[in-house]
Amino acid sequence: MTVNVVLKITILVGTMTGTAQLCAQEMELALGDDDTLVETALMDHLDSSAFAREGVFLVCTSTYGQGDVPDNARALYEDLQAKRPDLSRVRYGVFGLGDRTYAETFNFGGKRFDELLAGLGAERIGERHTHDASSGVLPEETALEWCQDWVAKVRARLAQPA
Numbered sequence: 001m002t003v004n005v006v007l008k009i010t011i012l013v014g015t016m017t018g019t020a021q022l023c024a025q026e027m028e029l030a031l032g033d034d035d036t037l038v039e040t041a042l043m044d045h046l047d048s049s050a051f052a053r054e055g056v057f058l059v060c061t062s063t064y065g066q067g068d069v070p071d072n073a074r075a076l077y078e079d080l081q082a083k084r085p086d087l088s089r090v091r092y093g094v095f096g097l098g099d100r101t102y103a104e105t106f107n108f109g110g111k112r113f114d115e116l117l118a119g120l121g122a123e124r125i126g127e128r129h130t131h132d133a134s135s136g137v138l139p140e141e142t143a144l145e146w147c148q149d150w151v152a153k154v155r156a157r158l159a160q161p162a
């Protein structure tokens with residue numbers, strides 16, 4: 001008998017003008033099924049306790065300013081930096097949005113979250129995705145393919161011993 005374990009995914013969205021949110025919504029629609037429970041949350045007003053939830057996390061964030069996380073992601077980012085919780089039970093992926101026109105700080109929003117989470121002991125699954133707004137490829141289209149591949153990697157990782 002095969003027992004299906006429901007995978008819980010929380011997509012945490014950092015966005016300034018809604019593109020990352022659109023990607024998250026597409027990924028939620030694509031991934032949600034009987035075996036996969038997906039919840040999307042804007043990072044606004046979240047703090048580091050967001051990572052106490054069950055399941056895996058997908059950080060879906062753009063980049064602003066000079067390689068900064070978007071304004072709505074700042075409170076969460078700074079709370080993690082200040083409290084430095086032990087995230088060794090956390091597994092996550094990163095879908096980053098940026099623009100290569102900003103060559104020096106390309107996709108630094110996702111990069112910053114990735115480095116911070118890894119520094120707190122969390123384990124990234126899969127490669128960090130780095131969408132380039134000047135590539136002409138729509139991020140919500142890339143997101144669909146990327147997230148299917150990511151979830152397959154998550155399931156493979158969770159099937160292994162911790």
Ligand SMILES: Cc1cc2nc3c(=O)[nH]c(=O)nc-3n(C[C@H](O)[C@H](O)[C@H](O)COP(=O)(O)O)c2cc1C
Nearest residue numbers: 015016017018019020062063067098099102106107
């Ligand atoms: C004022 C401004 C600053 C930006 N700074 C960066 C940057 O430093 N690095 C980068 O890779 N992209 C940068 N971007 C590009 C955005 O991250 C990109 O357009 C993204 O798709 C926007 O997603 P959002 O609508 O979810 O915020 C910047 C865009 C704007 C308008």
